[in-house]
Amino acid sequence: MRSYNKTMAVLVVASLIVIVCRVSADLERFEQTTKGDGTLRFLVVGDWGRRGEFNQSQVASQMGRIGEEMDIDFVVSTGDNFYDNGLKGVEDPNFVESFTNVYTHKSLQKQWFSVLGNHDYRGDAVAQLSPLLRKIDTRWLCLRSFVVDAEVAELFFVDTSPFVEEYFTSPGDHVYDWRDVYPPKTYTSHLLKDLELELKNSKATWKIVVGHHAIRSVSHHGDTQELVDQLLPILEANDVDLYLNGHDHCLQRISDTKSPIQFLTSGAGSKAWRGDVNTTNGQGLEFFYDGQGFMSVELTQSDITVVFYDVFGAILHRWTMFKSVLHSIV
Template identity: 70%
Template structure:
């Protein structure tokens, strides 16, 4: 593994976090529970100052988070609508995040990626350490890794992959600071991700991005990710790809590998009335409404559940691994 150039210690939410700053993706160590298990919630497309049932989803997240004793929350992007944050003093940060996710169980680290709506504002502001001073739960970077030993979660900045954001902006202005030239940015990101996945010894490998690889929702498949990202995930035995972007809940099985494609982009505005593609091969579950997802992992089992805005379990999937590999 590449040599680590620097080591920083950060204190977030009364826990000690170790950040390895290397030539590759930054890695944050987040310990699993004492029994070796891990649990977390996944939410995307949420920041609307409580509107469009965001507050109701947050309430149910608090209840499920307490029941599962979650270790952290994963945010799959489009964190602040409609156009991200203006700057790192934007009141929308507290009005859409701090003041909404108030349950005791949600006072854990939030690991977040950027979505396309975040890039329409001041994308760099969401990466600012100043936001962590306002709310210590917040940690948002472009691409990074959370290592729990049991699982490694690889967060990928997917918005720069999508060509139309550069060619057909529809009047929107995207904040491409730190991204250009686009081709070099993507090439380097994929190289770093492939290296990290190949070297990972975690029992579970999970990749998180904003855009879907496979979806029957409004936006559908993201062809750039199908072409450039999916082959890397297949080659490196990734278990799940989790995303937002489509405002729905989905579970689609890959037809060529064991990867499960899981969409949790229903944190606020949903109900788009989309009904096409529901006979798609590999589709296990689709719900066109608000909600979120929970993930529970042990050495041998993964249990993932999708909840609606009332806290009802709509769909459950399980996956198992052998405790020891065959010789």
């Protein structure tokens, strides 16, 4: 009987280990080489995948032009990569029609680092994570959460959809692909712990966090309260410089009231929401544009410059922040 109980105890422990491993959000790391001149340049676009429609192709064309002028190192996608309901599988033609066939400019043939958005979770979310898509288009790299070490900066990509309680409690007519996410509370708890550890250990001059959902926004969705409560304190405590997101179909920059963090929304890659703004939530608002466009980021050891562009490639807003070189060395 004691032998039986001991065996059962071992099986229970083993099962718990399997469960923990399944919901753990360990952050895989990727090394991104740069030009070696101490600079890093990339574009940011979100909420784009509509087979070129809703001015997606026009935005892509201007991204190509600006990308060539800047000689960018890579592109960041802030999620909602494929509308309306993600991909149906790895062979879904929407991948080629909305990505490969749209972002054709030579300057955009660089690595794309992508996170999942809520619309991506409404399809086969696992398909977007599959290495098989990288065989179709080698630029594509999408994971739930991961870290990109780009020398002067580290980018921390965070899977934000599982934080939003409404998707679980009141999904409406939508069906979400929550494989490998249940139970969500455990999943997000592990993710926050992993992220906090990575941020604390980071020696990069600049720390940039990327997620789909906004922490601060004056557009349609507004602030994501779950991220304000759970993610923001970790960013503020670990000297994060930028938080990049999509979700709201606009361009905006909002300053944090408690830290130097800048909340930058680039979710205007295709369909925009004209006139959908709520400035009563506008504390710290520095810039807002409710049309289509994208964003560029250029970093050196001492400064960072962010530029927002409209669908014609015209500059809408430019912002620069400086950081002490001595501080970055320490």
